[in-house]
Amino acid sequence: MGCFCSYVPEEILVAGNILPVRVLGSHEPQNVTEPYLFGMYCPFCRDVLAQGLKGRYDYLDGITLSQSCLHIRQSFIAWREHVEVPFNYYIYMPNKVQTKAATPYLKTEFEKYKAHVEEVVGKELTDDDLDRGIAALNRNRELMHKVYEYRKGDTPMLTGLEAMYMTVSGMWVDKDEHSAEMEKVLEQLPDRQMIRDTGTRLLVVGSENDDTAFIDMVESVGATVVVDDHCTGTRWFWNSVETGDDRINSIADRYIKRPPCPTKDWEERWRFPHILQLCKDFNVEGAIVIQQKFCDPHECDIMPLRKTFDEANIPSLFLEFDVTVPIGQFKVRVEAFLEMFGVDDLF
Amino acid sequence: MQYKSEALKCWDKAKELRDKYYSDYATAHERGGIRWTGGAWSFDAIPYGLGDDVYPLTGEPYAASIAFMKDFSIECLEATEAKGWARDLCSYMRNYWGSMYLNKWAFGGPFPKADFAWQDHICCTHGKWDQHVAEYEKIPYFCIDVSVGPYQDIDEPKLKYVVDQMHEGIEFLEKATGREYDDEKLIQAVNNECRLTSTWAEICLLNKHKPAPLDEKSMYSLYVFGTLSKAKKEFADFYEEIRDEMKDRIERGIAALPEERCRLISDTQPPWAFLKVFRYLEKFGAVSVGSLYTFALVGIWEDKPDGTWGPRTTPAQAGIKIETRDQALRILADWNLSKPEWQHFYDPTIKTRMMKRIYDEWDLDGVMLHLNRGCEGLSCGIMENHYGLTQDDVPVMSFEGNMGDSREFDEARTMDRIDSFMERLDLKKIS
Numbered sequence: 001m002g003c004f005c006s007y008v009p010e011e012i013l014v015a016g017n018i019l020p021v022r023v024l025g026s027h028e029p030q031n032v033t034e035p036y037l038f039g040m041y042c043p044f045c046r047d048v049l050a051q052g053l054k055g056r057y058d059y060l061d062g063i064t065l066s067q068s069c070l071h072i073r074q075s076f077i078a079w080r081e082h083v084e085v086p087f088n089y090y091i092y093m094p095n096k097v098q099t100k101a102a103t104p105y106l107k108t109e110f111e112k113y114k115a116h117v118e119e120v121v122g123k124e125l126t127d128d129d130l131d132r133g134i135a136a137l138n139r140n141r142e143l144m145h146k147v148y149e150y151r152k153g154d155t156p157m158l159t160g161l162e163a164m165y166m167t168v169s170g171m172w173v174d175k176d177e178h179s180a181e182m183e184k185v186l187e188q189l190p191d192r193q194m195i196r197d198t199g200t201r202l203l204v205v206g207s208e209n210d211d212t213a214f215i216d217m218v219e220s221v222g223a224t225v226v227v228d229d230h231c232t233g234t235r236w237f238w239n240s241v242e243t244g245d246d247r248i249n250s251i252a253d254r255y256i257k258r259p260p261c262p263t264k265d266w267e268e269r270w271r272f273p274h275i276l277q278l279c280k281d282f283n284v285e286g287a288i289v290i291q292q293k294f295c296d297p298h299e300c301d302i303m304p305l306r307k308t309f310d311e312a313n314i315p316s317l318f319l320e321f322d323v324t325v326p327i328g329q330f331k332v333r334v335e336a337f338l339e340m341f342g343v344d345d346l347f
Numbered sequence: 348m349q350y351k352s353e354a355l356k357c358w359d360k361a362k363e364l365r366d367k368y369y370s371d372y373a374t375a376h377e378r379g380g381i382r383w384t385g386g387a388w389s390f391d392a393i394p395y396g397l398g399d400d401v402y403p404l405t406g407e408p409y410a411a412s413i414a415f416m417k418d419f420s421i422e423c424l425e426a427t428e429a430k431g432w433a434r435d436l437c438s439y440m441r442n443y444w445g446s447m448y449l450n451k452w453a454f455g456g457p458f459p460k461a462d463f464a465w466q467d468h469i470c471c472t473h474g475k476w477d478q479h480v481a482e483y484e485k486i487p488y489f490c491i492d493v494s495v496g497p498y499q500d501i502d503e504p505k506l507k508y509v510v511d512q513m514h515e516g517i518e519f520l521e522k523a524t525g526r527e528y529d530d531e532k533l534i535q536a537v538n539n540e541c542r543l544t545s546t547w548a549e550i551c552l553l554n555k556h557k558p559a560p561l562d563e564k565s566m567y568s569l570y571v572f573g574t575l576s577k578a579k580k581e582f583a584d585f586y587e588e589i590r591d592e593m594k595d596r597i598e599r600g601i602a603a604l605p606e607e608r609c610r611l612i613s614d615t616q617p618p619w620a621f622l623k624v625f626r627y628l629e630k631f632g633a634v635s636v637g638s639l640y641t642f643a644l645v646g647i648w649e650d651k652p653d654g655t656w657g658p659r660t661t662p663a664q665a666g667i668k669i670e671t672r673d674q675a676l677r678i679l680a681d682w683n684l685s686k687p688e689w690q691h692f693y694d695p696t697i698k699t700r701m702m703k704r705i706y707d708e709w710d711l712d713g714v715m716l717h718l719n720r721g722c723e724g725l726s727c728g729i730m731e732n733h734y735g736l737t738q739d740d741v742p743v744m745s746f747e748g749n750m751g752d753s754r755e756f757d758e759a760r761t762m763d764r765i766d767s768f769m770e771r772l773d774l775k776k777i778s
Contacts, residue, residue, distance in 0.1 A: 034730075035730060035734060036730050036731060036734065037730055038718055038726055038729055038730050040435065040718075040720045040723065040726065041723070067494060069471050070470055070471050070692070070723055070724065070727045071471075071723075073692075073693075073727070074695075074727060074728055074731075077694060077695060077696075077728065077731065078731065081696070081731065090496075090693070092494065092495050092496040092500075092505070092693075094492055094494070094495075094508065095468055095474065095492045095494050096468065096474070096490065096491070096492035096512065099492070099511070099512050099515060100511075100515070101507070101508050101511035101512055101515070102508075104504075104508075105495075105504055105505070105507070105508035105511075108504035108505075109504075262475070263471050263474075263475075266468070266474035266475060266478045266490060267474070267478060267481070267488045267489065267490055269478075293435075294435050296436060296437070296471040296472055296475075296723055297471045297475070299432070299433040299435070299436050300436070300471075300472065300475035300476075300478075300479070301475075302431075302433075303430065303431045303432055304479070304482070306431075
C-alpha cells in the first residue's frame, strides 16, 4: 500500500498483512507532472507524482493519503486520477491535533480505514490482528530509539547517513524483517570502532528529506548529523501506541500526539520544545534547517524556529531544497557554517 | 446588439458600508468595543455572542485592499521579506503581516491591534497566519479546523468534530474577553449568516440572464461584505437590496456591459492590482459574469428540484427555529461545510464539475483560469480543473499571476494571452 505522508496508520495495514510503502521521489529532474500540478507546489510532491506517472510503483495494490499539506494531497489526487491503481483511500486526518475533539474524531476516520483495509484483504481484522500490527510497529520504533541512543555519545556509533538509510528503509521493508536487521545492528554497535572524526554535532530539521547525497556531503566536511526532525526520521517513529482496550482509539491517539508536522502545529507550538529537547539530549551544536522549495507549512515555521535556535544559542544554517540540490554550492555554505564552530581553534 | 446600461444604485452605499466597517474596527476601543482578527472564512457568527460591539478584521479582504494600493502593497511585502519570510508564501498573509510590522493601517493611522485572533483552518496557511499574529501582537488565539472532507461525505462524527471545537471556542471567547456569552445573539447571527450567504447566491443566479446585470469586476465590490462579516445583519439587509436592484435591472433590460456578446467566468482571486484585465475583455464585448470564486467563496448553494443550482434554503425559510447553542452551532457548521469553495480542497474533480455546471447553466463561452501564485489554497488542483474542463470541450485560457503581489504579474503577456483566447472564440475588438 503506497502511503502518502507519514500520518498513514501503518498498524492497520500490518494488521491486514499489507506492506506499507512510503511513496518518495527519485531526485531526478522530470517533466511529466506539469499537466497535473501547478509549478508553485513543492518539488517533493511533484517528484512523488512523477514516480507514479513513470510506473515506478506499479507493484502497488493501493494508495492511501492521510491528510496533511495541500501539496502532497494533489499528488495523491493526480495519482488516483491518472495512474492505474486498484485501491485508493483518503483519510481526513484532523489538522488541529491540539483539540480534545481530535482523537475521538480520528478514531472514527481510522475505523472507516480499517473497514477499507478489510475490503482490500477480504477478511475482518480482529483485535489479535490489530495487536500484531501495533506490536510490529512499536517494536520497530523501540529499536530505532535504541539505535538513536548510540548517536548521543561523544562518538556517535553511526553516521547521519546510516541513520537515514535505516529509517527510510523502515518505510519500505517488512517491519519484522527490518526489526530483525536492527537487532543485529544493535548487537554490533557497542563494539563498533568509528574511524572518523565526529566534528560538529548537527541536527537536521525541516521538510521531507531523504537526500542521502546531501547528508553524505555534510558529513564529509567535518560534521556528524546526530539527530533529525523529519517525517522520514524521528517525526515518523518517535512515539509508540499506548495499547488500551480500544485498539483503534489507541492508534488514533498515537498519531494525534506524535511530533507534529508544522501544518498541524497550531495554535500553540508543540514542535519547538520537542526540537530543543532533541538538541539537548543529543548534545547538538548547530542546526541545518532545510525546506523543500514552496513548502508552505515549513516556510511558516522557519523564521520562528531559527529565532528559537538563536535564543538557545544554537547556530543554524538555512538551505532550500529542490528535487536535486546543488551539492557544490551547498558544500561551500556548509563549510562556511561549520567554520564558525572551529573559530576558537584557529585563533 | 447594444444593450442599455447604467451605474449601480447600490454602489455608493457599498462604499459607505465598507468604509464604516474598517472605521468601526479601528475605533472600536474608543467605544469600549472588542476587536478580533481572523479570516474571511472564520465563523464570525460565534464572536457576535459576545455583544453588539464586537468588530472583526478579516485578513484576506483587508490584504486585498492593500494589494489594490500597489505602492503600499510593495512596502508591506518588502517589510515582510525583511523579516526573513519566504516570498512565495500566501500574498494576503504577507500584505497583512507587512501592514502589522509597519504599524500602518491601509486607511490611515496606526495598525489597530486586535484583542484576540479567531481563525479557521482549511489550507496550510490559515492556522499559521494567525499563530504568528497572536505571537507578534501578544494576543490570545483560537482556530477551528474544518478540514473534514467534502460535503458529500459529511457524517455525524465529522460534524461533531467541528461543533465540538466551536463549543471549545466559546469557552475561549469568554476567557479571552471576560464577557458572558449570549446564545440569543449567536442565534441571530447564525440566521443572519444563512440569509446573507443564500441571498448572495440568489444575486449570482440572476446573472444567468442575458445580458448579465452584473459584471465580475463590480461583483468584487459587493461580494466582499460576505467576506468582511457574513453574520452581520446590516450586510444581510444590504444583500437583499442588491438582489432587488438586480431584479429591477433585468426587468428593465439593463446590462453590465452594453456590448455583451461573449460570457466568461474566471477562477480564483484576481490580480487585485490589475483589474484592468476585465476592462480589456470588454473591448471584445466579453464580460466575466462571475466565477466559482465570486459565486461561492461566501455564497451557499444547493441542488434544486429541477436539477439546477440555486441558493441554499435557509433554516428560517425551511421553518426551522433555532433555540439552543448546540443547535445553532450544528446548523452553522453544516451550512459552512457545504460551501462550494471548500470542496476542491479535497478533490478538484468536484470543482471541475461545479465549473462545468456554471458553464452550462449560465450559458458561457469560456473559462479563464488564474494560476494564482499568491494562494496555494484556491490554486490547489487547478491544473486538474484545466485538464477536466478541456476534456469536456470547454474553451479554457490560463494566465499566471498573483492576487496580492504585483511583482508576479506580467501584464503584457496576460493581455497577449487574452488576445489569443478572444481570437480562438472568434471575437475581434469592437472598434
